[in-house]
Amino acid sequence: MRVIVVGSGIVGASIAYHLAAEGAEVLTVDGADQGQATAAGAGVVFPWLLRGTPPSMTALGLGAAEHYPRLVEALVAAGVDDTGYVPVGGITVAEDGPMLDEMHDALLRLREQPQMVGLGEVERLAPGEPAGAFPVLRDDLAGLYVSGVVRVDGRRMRDALAQAAAAHGAERRSGGASLTVAGSGVTGVAVDGETIGADAVVVAGGAWSRALCEPIGVALPVFPQRGQILHLDLPGHDTGSWPIIRTLYEHYLLAFPGGRVVAGATRESGVGFDHRVTARGLHKVLTDALAIAPGLDDGTVAEVRVGFRPLSPDGAPLLGGIDGLDGLVVATGLGPIGLTLGPYLGALAADLALGRDAPLDLTPYRPDRPVPHHSDRPDHTVSDASQSS
Numbered sequence: 575m576r577v578i579v580v581g582s583g584i585v586g587a588s589i590a591y592h593l594a595a596e597g598a599e600v601l602t603v604d605g606a607d608q609g610q611a612t613a614a615g616a617g618v619v620f621p622w623l624l625r626g627t628p629p630s631m632t633a634l635g636l637g638a639a640e641h642y643p644r645l646v647e648a649l650v651a652a653g654v655d656d657t658g659y660v661p662v663g664g665i666t667v668a669e670d671g672p673m674l675d676e677m678h679d680a681l682l683r684l685r686e687q688p689q690m691v692g693l694g695e696v697e698r699l700a701p702g703e704p705a706g707a708f709p710v711l712r713d714d715l716a717g718l719y720v721s722g723v724v725r726v727d728g729r730r731m732r733d734a735l736a737q738a739a740a741a742h743g744a745e746r747r748s749g750g751a752s753l754t755v756a757g758s759g760v761t762g763v764a765v766d767g768e769t770i771g772a773d774a775v776v777v778a779g780g781a782w783s784r785a786l787c788e789p790i791g792v793a794l795p796v797f798p799q800r801g802q803i804l805h806l807d808l809p810g811h812d813t814g815s816w817p818i819i820r821t822l823y824e825h826y827l828l829a830f831p832g833g834r835v836v837a838g839a840t841r842e843s844g845v846g847f848d849h850r851v852t853a854r855g856l857h858k859v860l861t862d863a864l865a866i867a868p869g870l871d872d873g874t875v876a877e878v879r880v881g882f883r884p885l886s887p888d889g890a891p892l893l894g895g896i897d898g899l900d901g902l903v904v905a906t907g908l909g910p911i912g913l914t915l916g917p918y919l920g921a922l923a924a925d926l927a928l929g930r931d932a933p934l935d936l937t938p939y940r941p942d943r944p945v946p947h948h949s950d951r952p953d954h955t956v957s958d959a960s961q962s963s
């Protein structure tokens with residue numbers, strides 16, 4: 575069976591890997607649009623969830639929690655060990671007080687459920703303890719530690735999946751694709767004037783998926799939400815194993831090896847694909863970061879990444895076919911949690927492209943479901959890899 579995957583962010587790369595590993599003939603086409611979300615994403619992986627996310631996401635989150643470690647093991651077993659996936663744990667920081675106590679109790683209750691086992695240890699931290707683990711933090715902040723939180727470098731995970739797909743024979747092509755249709759079915763894609771046929775085409779074009787499907791009369795409810803995210807370097811700091819720091823609000827800090835600290839991120843709807851670092855965006859991210867981590871004030875500004883989260887109006891992804899149109903599977907719309915759920919969404923999409931049933935009810939994710947009215951999508955409050963702790 576020949577399948578074309580349009581888009582090679584974390585979702586498309588996962589689809590290609592899972593298809594190729596099942597013996598399908600795979601071609602990935604990627605247009606390298608400026609602002610690929612995967613290349614800009616922070617890297618908080620917290621699938622258990624999910625304050626502020628729709629209840630329909632629970633099944634996906636639990637599936638992803640189970641799938642991710644298995645996927646990483648399979649990649650490593652196949653000789654692809656630079657996955658960027660590191661369980662460093664996470665601390666939610668706040669002023670000491672009842673809010674953290676309540677969250678602590680809620681997480682302990684959650685952890686008793688068998689499917690939440692990956693949450694790991696949950697520990698209430700006294701004022702000053704978070705700064706012991708993440709030394710640039712304010713030392714009056716208390717916290718809540720969860721050992722199961724994982725840091726993933728989206729670029730490395732994407733490339734690891736693509737490398738593993740290639741090892742199974744998947745091919746790759748650069749260029750913008752458009753869909754080709756005959757009768758009531760999608761027959762393949764056109765790239766640079768060349769038509770390439772396939773038994774199935776999977777749309778994994780992130781925030782650009784709407785533009786890809788519009789010419790064939792399919793109006794996908796997915797819109798770009800801009801994220802500006804700041805990378806700072808702290809020479810001399812051994813940051814590789816620092817935990818992820820989350821707040822009760824939308825900002826967070828991650829550390830990567832080599833003194834790199836990442837502070838995220840803006841959530842801007844209604845700006846289309848405007849790929850700029852703005853004064854307001856940078857100010858917001860920097861102000862939020864320094865408010866909890868004054869020790870960053872001497873950091874070197876290394877870069878600001880800008881990405882477009884593929885956001886649906888109801889916050890749930892788009893996964894499945896379109897009624898009346900054969901040969902097409904859509905897999906996108908993960909908004910702020912695509913580095914967390916993307917690899918699993920990719921596995922499910924691969925199953926659908928191969929004509930298999932998914933192991934969960936996909937009705938809430940139908941790409942042609944009714945969704946709230948959208949005028950370039952107002953903000954909603956789900957944070958990057960959001961949520962409960």
Ligand SMILES: Cc1cc2nc3c(=O)[nH]c(=O)nc-3n(C[C@H](O)[C@H](O)[C@H](O)COP(=O)(O)OP(=O)(O)OC[C@H]3O[C@@H](n4cnc5c(N)ncnc54)[C@H](O)[C@@H]3O)c2cc1C
Binds near residue numbers: 585603616618619910
């Ligand atoms: C600042 C920021 C921080 C984030 N932090 C987190 C986080 O901490 N945790 C988390 O879980 N998630 C996070 N996310 C969300 C996550 O990054 C995204 O949900 C995820 O990367 C989306 O992946 P994707 O593969 O669907 O889309 P993308 O990564 O955007 O990839 C889509 C690809 O499709 C290609 N394409 C589109 N149309 C065509 C076409 N017609 N022809 C060829 N190619 C095409 C594009 O060029 C692009 O390469 C963050 C996002 C941002 C922007």
